[in-house]
Amino acid sequence: MFNPGEFVNALLDPNQKPPDNLIIRGQPAGRRFAVYRNNVVAGLSEVLATGFPVLAKLLGNEFFAAMATIYVRQHPPHSPILTHFGLLMPEFLTSFPPVQKYPYLPDVARLELALRRSCHAADSKPMGSDILAAMSEHEIENARIELAPAVIQLRSAYPIHNIYMANMQNRELVHTSSEDVLILRRQFDPEPLRHDSGGFCFIDSIERNLSLAAATAAARAVEPQFDLTKMLSLLLSHNAIVGLHRSNTAHDDG
Amino acid sequence: MTLPAAPGVGFKSRHFESVVNAPGSVKWLEIHAENFMGEGGRQLAQLRKLREVFPISCHGVGLSIGGQAPLDQEHLRRLRYLVDWLEPASFSEHLAWSTHEGHYLADLLPLPYTTKTLRHVCTHIDEVQEALGCPMLLENPSAYLEFADAEMDEIEFLSNVVKQTGCGLLLDVNNVHVSAINRHFDGAAYIRNFPLEHVGEIHLGGHEQDEDCVDDILLIDNHAAPVADPVWKLFDLVIEKAGALPTLIEWDSKIPEWSILVAEANRAAGILQREQIAAA
Numbered sequence: 001m002f003n004p005g006e007f008v009n010a011l012l013d014p015n016q017k018p019p020d021n022l023i024i025r026g027q028p029a030g031r032r033f034a035v036y037r038n039n040v041v042a043g044l045s046e047v048l049a050t051g052f053p054v055l056a057k058l059l060g061n062e063f064f065a066a067m068a069t070i071y072v073r074q075h076p077p078h079s080p081i082l083t084h085f086g087l088l089m090p091e092f093l094t095s096f097p098p099v100q101k102y103p104y105l106p107d108v109a110r111l112e113l114a115l116r117r118s119c120h121a122a123d124s125k126p127m128g129s130d131i132l133a134a135m136s137e138h139e140i141e142n143a144r145i146e147l148a149p150a151v152i153q154l155r156s157a158y159p160i161h162n163i164y165m166a167n168m169q170n171r172e173l174v175h176t177s178s179e180d181v182l183i184l185r186r187q188f189d190p191e192p193l194r195h196d197s198g199g200f201c202f203i204d205s206i207e208r209n210l211s212l213a214a215a216t217a218a219a220r221a222v223e224p225q226f227d228l229t230k231m232l233s234l235l236l237s238h239n240a241i242v243g244l245h246r247s248n249t250a251h252d253d254g
Numbered sequence: 255m256t257l258p259a260a261p262g263v264g265f266k267s268r269h270f271e272s273v274v275n276a277p278g279s280v281k282w283l284e285i286h287a288e289n290f291m292g293e294g295g296r297q298l299a300q301l302r303k304l305r306e307v308f309p310i311s312c313h314g315v316g317l318s319i320g321g322q323a324p325l326d327q328e329h330l331r332r333l334r335y336l337v338d339w340l341e342p343a344s345f346s347e348h349l350a351w352s353t354h355e356g357h358y359l360a361d362l363l364p365l366p367y368t369t370k371t372l373r374h375v376c377t378h379i380d381e382v383q384e385a386l387g388c389p390m391l392l393e394n395p396s397a398y399l400e401f402a403d404a405e406m407d408e409i410e411f412l413s414n415v416v417k418q419t420g421c422g423l424l425l426d427v428n429n430v431h432v433s434a435i436n437r438h439f440d441g442a443a444y445i446r447n448f449p450l451e452h453v454g455e456i457h458l459g460g461h462e463q464d465e466d467c468v469d470d471i472l473l474i475d476n477h478a479a480p481v482a483d484p485v486w487k488l489f490d491l492v493i494e495k496a497g498a499l500p501t502l503i504e505w506d507s508k509i510p511e512w513s514i515l516v517a518e519a520n521r522a523a524g525i526l527q528r529e530q531i532a533a534a
Contacts, residue, residue, distance in 0.1 A: 002365065002370075002401065002403060004322060004351065004354050008354045008357070008359065020402070021403050022399050023399065023400050023401070024436075025437070025438060032399040035398045035472070035474060036363060040361045043360045047360070076359060077358045077360065078356055078357065080317075080318075080360075081291050082360065083291075119295050119296075121293060121294055121295070122294040188295055188296035189296075
């Protein structure tokens with residue numbers, strides 16, 4: 001009887017022997033079964049290496065491939081769409097004993113997952129800067145803006161932007177304090193930008209649908225130097241604003 | 255739109271400019287459905303442009319038609335959404351399984367050919383054809399081993415599927431050669447017995463020989479090399495018997511420059527045209 005459960009267990013656990021009904025010319029299939037074992041692990045490990053290039057570089061290809069094999073056997077994908085495969089990598093790294101001396105790795109994995117999410121996020125039509133140019137300062141402050149689905153921000157206790165860029169551009173790591181990252185996508189290529197805590201607070205407020213005035217106030221509470229004009233021009237130049245909703249009342253955010 | 259009886263290639267994003275500007279003998283493109291189920295991004299934008307210029311063959315790798323479990327309804331809905339806007343000239347999938355209890359194993363796993371698995375496969379194909387509103391093509395797998403409990407051979411199994419579901423077949427000639435070497439049967443005899451009148455598309459891809467098996471040759475279907483000479487020879491036989499058919503050059507790993515794919519497509523075009531001239 002064909003038992004796919006038995007087949008899958010042997011596929012993911014190299015210590016189990018292949019099911020008895022698998023043969024080759026009347027003999028037990030033996031190492032022929034290993035072809036399927038290899039295909040599954042090698043194929044999915046390659047997907048992880050492609051999806052986490054900086055992680056693979058930090059750990060070295062050989063170490064990454066060995067680690068990916070363990071990850072694949074522990075967390076085989078749930079969907080035939082592999083675009084986001086590796087979602088549990090940050091948690092995996094947090095508890096994987098050999099990498100405990102590199103506590104920033106889970107955040108690097110989070111950044112690489114966020115870049116992939118941004119890459120495949122829905123396309124959107126950016127708002128032109130002319131709309132803001134035609135509005136008074138007061139009107140702008142009371143408006144709410146809508147960000148493109150590809151805009152994602154991340155908070156980290158480690159200099160992950162620097163770690164990421166140093167590895168992508170083969171340059172030396174200079175910065176050592178904590179960093180937040182803002183991912184913007186002008187057309188198709190996500191750009192990870194260094195972000196400060198004021199900017200993080202601003203984007204967070206916008207995502208919670210606060211007005212520009214309320215978001216600016218929240219940002220200034222943590223970063224007195226926060227500059228709304230500079231932030232808006234950064235977002236506009238990266239096609240990150242897709243909609244603007246004017247407020248009917250002047251102070252409806254309290 | 256139908257696929258032309260000419261060469262096509264598997265589309266890779268990095269070849270986009272070359273495909274548009276220098277298609278050469280390439281007359282159609284094939285995509286892996288699962289790579290185009292995201293919400294946005296470059297690949298989808300490229301596909302929206304390519305579908306205006308080329309007939310597209312949509313090739314699924316994740317439906318698990320050969321599995322015992324019911325089809326993943328969410329995946330089938332995603333596929334229908336893709337097929338609805340893409341309007342491909344053809345949809346094809348594999349005689350294989352790839353999911354089990356919610357896990358996707360990212361490989362085309364084998365099934366024994368029995369009356370029971372035949373029933374599962376036919377039910378799944380009926381369901382896919384119903385959902386997509388068109389007949390699909392089913393592809394013969396590459397084999398590395400056999401099942402002690404098999405009740406029929408592959409050709410009998412495929413012929414039964416065609417009879418019961420009205421689907422067509424995708425004949426992967428490289429898979430025939432790989433299976434023939436690995437299982438010690440005659441590839442040419444397989445082609446001569448194959449129900450060629452139901453074939454709507456041919457696949458030609460590369461394989462490699464496993465270095466560790468010196469006493470017992472093992473070929474691995476890896477789509478990472480040029481089409482091998484014995485596969486071209488079998489392809490020649492298919493075209494001689496069946497006439498010209500849409501023929502795909504498949505290259506999915508260690509992807510070469512566009513010019514190398516065009517050279518492979520040209521070689522296929524030569525064989526297809528020779529047959530078209532002979533038939534005229």
